[in-house]
Amino acid sequence: xxxxxxxxxxxxxxxxxxxxxxxxxxxxxxxxxxxxxxxxxxxxxxxxxxxxxxxxxxxxxxxxxxxxxxxxxxxxxxxxxxxxxxxxxxxxxxxxxxxxxxxxxxxxxxxxxxxxxxxxxxxxxxxxxxxxxxxxxxxxxxxxxxxxxxxxxxxxxxxxxxxxxxxxxxxxxxxxxxxxxxxxxxxxxxxxxxxxxxxxxxxxxxxxxxxxxxxxxxxxxxxxxxxxxxxxxxxxxxxxxxxxxxxxxxxxxxxxxxxxxxxxxxxxxxxxxxxxxxxxxxxxxxxxxxxxxxxxx
Amino acid sequence: xxxxxxxxxxxxxxxxxxxxxxxxxxxxxxxxxxxxxxxxxxxxxxxxxxxxxxxxxxxxxxxxxxxxxxxxxxxxxxxxxxxxxxxxxxxxxxxxxxxxxxxxxxxxxxxxxxxxxxxxxxxxxxxxxxxxxxxxxxxxxxxxxxxxxxxxxxxxxxxxxxxxxxxxxxxxxxxxxxxxxxxxxxxxxxxxxxxxxxxxxxxxxxxxxxxxxxxxxxxxxxxxxxxxxxxxxxxxxxxxxxxxxxxxxxxxxxxxxxxxxxxxxxxxxxxxxxxxxxxxxxxxxxxxxxxxxxxxxxxxxxxxxxxxxxxxxxxxxxxxxxxxxxxxxxxxxxxxxxxxxxxxxxxxxxxxxxx
Numbered sequence: 001x002x003x004x005x006x007x008x009x010x011x012x013x014x015x016x017x018x019x020x021x022x023x024x025x026x027x028x029x030x031x032x033x034x035x036x037x038x039x040x041x042x043x044x045x046x047x048x049x050x051x052x053x054x055x056x057x058x059x060x061x062x063x064x065x066x067x068x069x070x071x072x073x074x075x076x077x078x079x080x081x082x083x084x085x086x087x088x089x090x091x092x093x094x095x096x097x098x099x100x101x102x103x104x105x106x107x108x109x110x111x112x113x114x115x116x117x118x119x120x121x122x123x124x125x126x127x128x129x130x131x132x133x134x135x136x137x138x139x140x141x142x143x144x145x146x147x148x149x150x151x152x153x154x155x156x157x158x159x160x161x162x163x164x165x166x167x168x169x170x171x172x173x174x175x176x177x178x179x180x181x182x183x184x185x186x187x188x189x190x191x192x193x194x195x196x197x198x199x200x201x202x203x204x205x206x207x208x209x210x211x212x213x214x215x216x217x218x219x220x221x222x223x224x225x226x227x228x229x230x231x232x233x234x235x236x237x238x239x240x241x242x243x244x245x246x247x248x249x250x251x252x253x254x255x256x257x258x259x260x261x262x263x264x265x266x267x268x269x270x271x272x273x274x275x276x277x278x279x280x281x282x283x284x285x286x287x288x289x290x291x292x293x294x295x296x297x
Numbered sequence: 298x299x300x301x302x303x304x305x306x307x308x309x310x311x312x313x314x315x316x317x318x319x320x321x322x323x324x325x326x327x328x329x330x331x332x333x334x335x336x337x338x339x340x341x342x343x344x345x346x347x348x349x350x351x352x353x354x355x356x357x358x359x360x361x362x363x364x365x366x367x368x369x370x371x372x373x374x375x376x377x378x379x380x381x382x383x384x385x386x387x388x389x390x391x392x393x394x395x396x397x398x399x400x401x402x403x404x405x406x407x408x409x410x411x412x413x414x415x416x417x418x419x420x421x422x423x424x425x426x427x428x429x430x431x432x433x434x435x436x437x438x439x440x441x442x443x444x445x446x447x448x449x450x451x452x453x454x455x456x457x458x459x460x461x462x463x464x465x466x467x468x469x470x471x472x473x474x475x476x477x478x479x480x481x482x483x484x485x486x487x488x489x490x491x492x493x494x495x496x497x498x499x500x501x502x503x504x505x506x507x508x509x510x511x512x513x514x515x516x517x518x519x520x521x522x523x524x525x526x527x528x529x530x531x532x533x534x535x536x537x538x539x540x541x542x543x544x545x546x547x548x549x550x551x552x553x554x555x556x557x558x559x560x561x562x563x564x565x566x567x568x569x570x571x572x573x574x575x576x577x578x579x580x581x582x583x584x585x586x587x588x589x590x591x592x593x594x595x596x597x598x599x600x601x602x603x604x605x606x607x608x609x610x611x612x613x614x615x616x617x618x619x620x621x622x623x624x625x626x627x628x629x630x631x632x633x634x635x636x637x638x639x640x641x642x643x644x645x646x647x648x649x650x651x652x
Binding site: 188190191193194195196197198199200204208209212213 | 400
């Protein structure tokens with residue numbers, strides 16, 4: 001009897017493991033193994049034909065601290081995130097409120113706000129490249145029409161990061177708008193009517209009722225925005241390649257350069273570990289601090 | 298000067314007319330129920346009084362002042378919604394005080410009023426809770442408290458009890474009525490439940506397809522229904538409406554052909570008799586068949602047939618009918634209502650006969 005039961009449970013255990021396997025294989029192969037391998041690699045030197053890779057401890061991390069390019073790129077990324085996240089979220093919310101109301105051609109407006117999202121980033125970058133091109137670009141032509149001088153927008157270290165930020169906001173806010181629109185449509189209309197009867201202005205209703213009730217969406221959108229601000233670098237390949245003088249380069253693009261242009265995989269791994277650590281810290285902080293203020297229905 | 302006065306109010310959405318030339322007056326301190334089946338325009342009328350819906354045509358006055366196109370917040374009206382419309386992220390206290398804070402009432406006064414109102418509706422111990430932590434009845438009280446604390450003279454209620462269970466609904470009816478009397482509010486109350494209307498209202502406005510069918514006290518609606526619709530909408534079970542016809546010069550019930558039920562007849566008429574006004578007798582009265590019985594506790598509703606016409610009879614106590622049996626029914630002519638078959642309107646020109 002006991003033996004039979006053991007055999008039976010072994011069999012059912014095996015079934016369980018088999019069912020888990022497809023998902024587990026992919027998770028391990030594409031998520032856990034690369035993460036651990038990256039972490040391990042960051043403690044080794046880059047091997048060459050003459051000098052094989054060897055354990056160097058924290059040496060890679062030490063050279064990272066002295067790497068001026070790293071600091072510049074990190075600073076760029078903080079500015080980039082600090083501007084794109086709040087502006088694209090605010091724009092998304094505004095657009096969602098706007099297209100949630102009664103207006104003529106509502107579906108068309110919604111679609112046109114959402115279009116940048118469905119375009120591949122590479123295509124978006126090409127469109128904007130045309131806008132920014134000196135002399136013949138749309139921006140310069142318009143400015144010249146208004147009596148201003150042309151400007152090499154992407155060639156000037158002072159304006160290039162701003163240009164990249166504009167492209168990102170244009171691309172992202174339509175995407176976030178969809179989440180806000182869905183959340184707005186789940187709010188019962190009686191809440192606004194009740195507030196109206198109580199004498200609340202539209203602003204008071206927004207501040208006291210609508211915005212607090214949208215907090216779960218805001219948290220979700222914010223986490224996505226943060227991740228995207230570190231993850232989305234496709235446009236750099238088309239627009240600037242990080243230049244001039246790394247003034248538009250972002251962390252992930254720098255990691256790509258180090259790994260595949262300079263072929264220093266050890267240092268690229270070190271940079272990756274830093275990026276992963278930073279992202280994890282931000283996500284945890286968001287959940288811990290903001291979650292308390294979020295009302296879930 | 299009436300508290301609320303509607304004159305020829307019309308509401309249209311494109312081709313559909315939701316409210317069609319509705320006029321009525323509501324006096325100060327009255328409890329008025331807008332009654333009707335769903336889609337009759339009662340909620341739309343209420344929302345137009347609140348200002349949540351634009352008026353297509355007509356005028357609406359509050360205390361003699363034209364308010365037809367005034368913003369909802371300027372009308373000094375409170376409203377209780379069917380869904381309660383409580384703010385889910387705010388506590389009970391913040392929900393109740395929402396309007397006072399918006400209107401910048403000083404903190405001291407807010408606190409005094411909150412104490413008073415919370416006491417009044419029995420929420421004093423629940424002020425820190427969120428709406429999701431309350432039962433249906435408690436949420437209902439919060440909605441009432443929010444309506445009452447503004448101290449507006451007029452309070453609108455849109456089917457406020459329809460989400461509660463039967464027992465609680467009964468209790469809340471009395472509480473709302475008591476609250477209204479205590480605070481001397483003018484209440485306009487929308488419902489499709491005629492029992493609610495009968496037990497609460499000073500005046501009932503019965504609506505059908507965007508028009509007013511009848512307006513009067515519950516007593517008038519019950520005892521002198523103006524139309525066939527009013528007769529069949531008020532009362533459970535509803536009034537029996539029986540077709541009559543002419544047979545050998547006598548005015549009789551269709552298919553029965555023996556007993557005179559009307560003195561005269563002008564044209565096709567219906568007679569209406571409430572189930573409680575028909576009694577089952579042994580020897581005298583009109584021939585009928587009794588088919589089945591629904592026992593209701595205090596009384597029994599008997600399904601019967603006079604000629605070809607179905608009738609319901611309310612009879613005290615318990616009656617069991619296992620198989621159809623013959624019986625005689627009787628009623629007093631004062632309890633017979635006569636309606637014209639073509640328009641459905643009540644007529645006093647034709648007298649009934651007691652049977």
